[in-house]
Amino acid sequence: MSLEEKKQQVVEDFSVYDEWLDKYEYLIELGKGLEAFPEEKKTEERLIKGCQSRVWLDSEERDGRLYFTADSDAIITKGIISLLISVYSGCTKQEIAADDFGFVAEIGLKDNLSPTRANGLVSMIERIKEIAG
Amino acid sequence: MLEQIRQQFPALSAQVYGKPLVYLDNAATAMRPQSVVDTWTQSVLAGNANIHRAVHYLAGVATEAYEGARDCVQAFINAPSREEIVFTSGATAAVNLVASSFGEAFIQEGDEVVVSAAEHHSNIVPWQLLCERKKSVLKVLDIHDDGELAVEQLESLLSPRTKIVAISHISNVLGLVNPVEEIVRICHAKGVPVLVDGAQGIVHEPVDVQALDCDFYVFSGHKLYAATGTGVLYGKRKWLDAMPPYMGGGEMIKSVSFAKTTYAPLPEKFEAGTQNFNGAPTLVPAIRFVQEARANASVQKEQAAITEYIYTKLIEDERITIYGTPFAHKIPLFSFAVKNAHHEDLALILDKMGIALRSGQMCAEPLMDRLGVTGLLRASFGPYNTLAEAEYFVKSLEKAINMLM
Numbered sequence: 001m002s003l004e005e006k007k008q009q010v011v012e013d014f015s016v017y018d019e020w021l022d023k024y025e026y027l028i029e030l031g032k033g034l035e036a037f038p039e040e041k042k043t044e045e046r047l048i049k050g051c052q053s054r055v056w057l058d059s060e061e062r063d064g065r066l067y068f069t070a071d072s073d074a075i076i077t078k079g080i081i082s083l084l085i086s087v088y089s090g091c092t093k094q095e096i097a098a099d100d101f102g103f104v105a106e107i108g109l110k111d112n113l114s115p116t117r118a119n120g121l122v123s124m125i126e127r128i129k130e131i132a133g
Numbered sequence: 134m135l136e137q138i139r140q141q142f143p144a145l146s147a148q149v150y151g152k153p154l155v156y157l158d159n160a161a162t163a164m165r166p167q168s169v170v171d172t173w174t175q176s177v178l179a180g181n182a183n184i185h186r187a188v189h190y191l192a193g194v195a196t197e198a199y200e201g202a203r204d205c206v207q208a209f210i211n212a213p214s215r216e217e218i219v220f221t222s223g224a225t226a227a228v229n230l231v232a233s234s235f236g237e238a239f240i241q242e243g244d245e246v247v248v249s250a251a252e253h254h255s256n257i258v259p260w261q262l263l264c265e266r267k268k269s270v271l272k273v274l275d276i277h278d279d280g281e282l283a284v285e286q287l288e289s290l291l292s293p294r295t296k297i298v299a300i301s302h303i304s305n306v307l308g309l310v311n312p313v314e315e316i317v318r319i320c321h322a323k324g325v326p327v328l329v330d331g332a333q334g335i336v337h338e339p340v341d342v343q344a345l346d347c348d349f350y351v352f353s354g355h356k357l358y359a360a361t362g363t364g365v366l367y368g369k370r371k372w373l374d375a376m377p378p379y380m381g382g383g384e385m386i387k388s389v390s391f392a393k394t395t396y397a398p399l400p401e402k403f404e405a406g407t408q409n410f411n412g413a414p415t416l417v418p419a420i421r422f423v424q425e426a427r428a429n430a431s432v433q434k435e436q437a438a439i440t441e442y443i444y445t446k447l448i449e450d451e452r453i454t455i456y457g458t459p460f461a462h463k464i465p466l467f468s469f470a471v472k473n474a475h476h477e478d479l480a481l482i483l484d485k486m487g488i489a490l491r492s493g494q495m496c497a498e499p500l501m502d503r504l505g506v507t508g509l510l511r512a513s514f515g516p517y518n519t520l521a522e523a524e525y526f527v528k529s530l531e532k533a534i535n536m537l538m
Contacts, residue, residue: 020150020485021482021485021486021536024481024482024485024536025536028478028536028537051477052476052477052492052493052508053475053477053478054507073475073507074475074477074478075475075478075537076477076478076481076482077477077478
């Protein structure tokens with residue numbers, strides 16, 4: 001799937017939920033399904049600032065494409081980072097750098113999170129961009 | 134009866150995400166009653182002029198309202214004189230004023246300042262800044278595992294170098310009333326003055342600064358239903374007289390020349406610059422509300438019922454740990470952790486159920502370290518909260534926990 005298709009998929013997946021609690025339920029499921037992240041990788045350098053919870057993001061480059069792994073001690077945040085990395089894993093640096101991350105606003109995630117929480121989301125996006133940049 | 138109280142607070146009838154707002158973040162800030170809103174409006178519309186200096190009519194109206202608020206605060210905390218009531222922008226500003234100004238006059242290199250392990254950052258950082266500046270030492274009075282202050286350790290913590298003890302009346306995390314009278318007695322026996330951080334205490338406990346005999350008592354207006362940006366520093370005259378001004382500017386001077394400036398008498402000496410003359414008068418209806426609520430039997434009954442209900446529900450739930458457990462000293466403020474559920478997740482889900490409560494470190498990182506947690510959830514109740522809301526909170530918490538398991 002291309003980046004555009006993946007983003008479209010996320011928007012569609014999210015659109016079936018009207019209620020915010022259902023969207024959270026969906027994010028919680030995503031969070032629970034995230035691949036285990038090794039404890040020894042939870043270092044200060046991989047920690048993303050700006051969240052009430054802690055988020056660790058790691059990446060590696062294979063054949064010119066970036067692959068992300070992540071974890072968080074809070075499950076909804078884990079769901080959000082899971083969503084982000086499922087979209088951007090497998091993309092080239094150029095694709096990520098050129099992306100506007102607009103789909104995050106489209107699924108209403110940004111507006112419906114408390115400002116401190118939205119800051120966390122912004123920090124996660126910034127970090128992904130930083131890695132690609 | 135409680136409905137009458139609630140009706141005074143228009144903000145409580147709000148809907149959030151299509152659900153009735155259940156506001157349980159009162160320890161962060163309280164809602165304002167209509168009387169406070171009206172006083173503010175009145176001040177802006179019919180009494181808006183800079184206080185003290187001008188001779189025109191409006192300046193007179195504004196000055197009277199501002200100084201009237203000082204009299205009201207003086208009576209409320211039974212201060213010996215109105216000159217000992219200094220208006221600040223809040224409790225934080227008041228602690229900073231004392232740390233800076235008292236520190237300047239009385240604290241030297243090698244001297245010691247004592248705070249407790251359960252303080253808000255606002256009653257830690259100003260003292261740390263002072264200690265850095267003066268090369269003095271910050272000492273910490275520990276708490277017991279149940280959240281009670283280790284008062285029995287206080288005496289041995291005081292040394293001939295201890296210059297001040299700064300301690301909260303009620304911790305914003307633990308929700309326990311500290312034995313401040315005993316603390317003052319112990320400190321005074323060794324000649325050490327005491328600052329009481331009353332940000333939470335003033336809301337929940339009657340305060341008589343003469344009976345308490347503390348040297349300083351500070352609080353914010355906004356947690357006490359008054360306008361934001363209002364606050365009070367009570368200080369014994371002997372200290373305030375001996376302390377240098379904190380900030381320089383208008384109002385606080387008697388005469389200014391490049392050779393020598395002399396300062397205004399108390400309390401203006403500590404009120405530099407244009408004061409919050411629109412905000413300060415709101416302390417009057419706010420204090421009136423507090424007094425009404427304290428005298429209202431149904432409010433008191435409901436508050437006691439809420440405290441007992443939440444305490445019982447949380448403590449009997451094996452997944453939940455309350456911090457600050459001795460019931461005899463408990464106010465309706467509950468900080469807790471849920472096993473295997475992150476405080477942020479719970480707060481986020483409860484928010485969508487219409488419940489406003491606090492999550493995180495609550496401006497008390499050293500206390501979080503002491504308790505061995507990265508953050509907590511906090512539900513803090515006000516006199517307008519109902520037992521029905523408490524029940525809805527417990528039910529919603531159960532739902533939220535189940536969503537996460």
